[in-house]
Amino acid sequence: MHAVIGNWKQNPATIDEVNTLLDSLLAATEDQDANDQHCQLMVAPSCIHLTGVSARLQNTSILAAAQDISAHSSSIGAYTGDCSAQQIADAGATWTILGHSERRQYHKESHQTLVNKVNNAFEHNLGVVFCIGETQTQYDDKQTFAVLDKQLAVIKDSIAKLKEQHIDSKKLSEDLIIAYEPVWAIGTGKVPTVEEVSATHEHIKQTVAAFDKALPAVTVLYGGSVNTDNADDFAASTMIDGALVGGASLKADSFLAIANAFNRAKS
Ligand code: PEP
Numbered sequence: 001m002h003a004v005i006g007n008w009k010q011n012p013a014t015i016d017e018v019n020t021l022l023d024s025l026l027a028a029t030e031d032q033d034a035n036d037q038h039c040q041l042m043v044a045p046s047c048i049h050l051t052g053v054s055a056r057l058q059n060t061s062i063l064a065a066a067q068d069i070s071a072h073s074s075s076i077g078a079y080t081g082d083c084s085a086q087q088i089a090d091a092g093a094t095w096t097i098l099g100h101s102e103r104r105q106y107h108k109e110s111h112q113t114l115v116n117k118v119n120n121a122f123e124h125n126l127g128v129v130f131c132i133g134e135t136q137t138q139y140d141d142k143q144t145f146a147v148l149d150k151q152l153a154v155i156k157d158s159i160a161k162l163k164e165q166h167i168d169s170k171k172l173s174e175d176l177i178i179a180y181e182p183v184w185a186i187g188t189g190k191v192p193t194v195e196e197v198s199a200t201h202e203h204i205k206q207t208v209a210a211f212d213k214a215l216p217a218v219t220v221l222y223g224g225s226v227n228t229d230n231a232d233d234f235a236a237s238t239m240i241d242g243a244l245v246g247g248a249s250l251k252a253d254s255f256l257a258i259a260n261a262f263n264r265a266k267s
Contacts, residue, residue: 001219002266003040003177003242004259005065005129006249007097010046018049022056024252029061037061038266039242041259043249044097047083054092065095065129068103071113074120085124095127097244099154101183111154118158122167127175129244130155131223132204136184139192145203148180152204156211169214177219178204179244185224187247197222198239205239231258235265242266 012018029041044065045053054064070082077084088096098117103109109117114130121128132151134144155176162172180200185191192200201220208218222234223244234240242262248254 001040001174001177001241002038002262003042003219003221004255004262005042005044005097005177005179005221005242005244006255007067007100007223007244007246008043008045008049008249009067009102009246011250015049015052018045018053019056021250021252022053025062025256026056026060028252028256032061036267037263039259039263042095044095047088050088050093051091058092063095064093065097066091066093066126067097067100069096069098069117069121069126071109071116071120074123085120085126089124089126093126095129095177096121097129097131097179099151100131101133101181101186105183111157114154115157115161118154119161122158122162122175125175127177129177129179129221131179131181131244133181133183133186133224139182139184144182144200148200148204149207152178152207152211155208159211159215163212169212170216172212173216173218177221177241178208179221179223180204181223181244187225189225191225191230194233194237194240197234198237201237201239201241226258228254228257228261231261232265235262 042063042065044067057064066088069085069088072079074085099114132148134147138147204220219241221242221244222240226243226245227248
């Protein structure tokens with residue numbers, strides 16, 4: 001699978017601004033021929049905007065994703081402030097981002113928390129965009145692969161649990177995306193080289209493949225300061241299946257230019 005996903009984070013400020021962004025995205029994509037689409041487009045608005053965004057995206061080529069779900073319960077419960085996988089799916093989302101570095105940093109998300117979230121998502125048929133990435137210090141210390149392996153252990157544990165429930169490996173691979181996002185590249189304008197990202201993606205694909213021999217190749221996106229100037233370079237690598245885009249996804253023009261770069265390269 002190839003995908004370009006916009007992570008809107010805690011943006012835009014108002015529903016009016018959300019609708020303006022959607023107006024531009026939909027106007028630019030509604031006439032596109034489905035046969036020319038080689039990249040799945042997705043946007044992840046904040047939870048409060050998810051229902052409205054999902055409703056407007058129904059019967060379009062763009063999917064709606066959440067940015068997070070509750071670890072505590074996949075359904076209902078006394079968990080103030082949380083939104084469950086069931087509620088997110090009911091709001092119209094088909095995917096959720098999990099383990100974003102900002103969640104890991106500001107909410108101290110642990111291994112077990114993330115295992116619970118992944119399992120809760122799959123229980124309600126939400127696809128998972130699982131984010132992993134090293135900090136600047138870890139990168140400088142050449143710890144990248146060791147850090148990623150530790151973070152990917154969440155996926156290993158989740159796969160083991162799902163296999164107990166006889167979940168089909170093909171379905172699993174269709175519902176799982178790994179997003180490699182070096183923490184030091186997020187929102188900084190700094191990016192690793194395409195060669196570095198490609199080697200890291202190869203390592204991620206091999207690592208996940210070892211968790212389940214029957215699993216078809218997992219989709220791996222790059223995220224971290226992807227913009228209209230560097231998108232073509234990342235898209236040209238066969239190891240880079242798409243992009244998770246933060247800042248540049250808040251303007252329809254730049255998001256669609258990035259999407260088009262990947263669409264062209266993956267055609
Ligand atoms: C992100 O936070 O997922 C991200 C990729 O952000 P940015 O594109 O702004 O670096």
